[in-house]
Amino acid sequence: MTLVLRVLLLFVLVLLALRAAGRFIGGVAAGAGAGAGARPRSRPGEPPVKMARDPVCGTFVVPGKALSATSGGTTEWFCSETCRDTFARRG
Numbered sequence: 001m002t003l004v005l006r007v008l009l010l011f012v013l014v015l016l017a018l019r020a021a022g023r024f025i026g027g028v029a030a031g032a033g034a035g036a037g038a039r040p041r042s043r044p045g046e047p048p049v050k051m052a053r054d055p056v057c058g059t060f061v062v063p064g065k066a067l068s069a070t071s072g073g074t075t076e077w078f079c080s081e082t083c084r085d086t087f088a089r090r091g
């Protein structure tokens, strides 16, 4: 093997290695960027709307969709009629 061929072969190998490394690093950076950069305002498990708490059983319900009862000027939200009845009976 001549020196020119050896250098050429080395050059090609280095080039391939750099390309592979670049692709690897790029992929890792893209993955890390997607994880850290695209940060949503609220976490996935966290509801975007403000939740109301069922005063009877403590379940969080969506105001407006849940059952409600007004007592003393404040509106309470309930997960079920059972909880609402319990609250009403308690007074």
Ligand SMILES: [Zn+2]
Residues within 6 Å of the ligand: 054, 056, 057, 058, 059, 078, 079, 080, 083
């Ligand atoms: Zn309840």
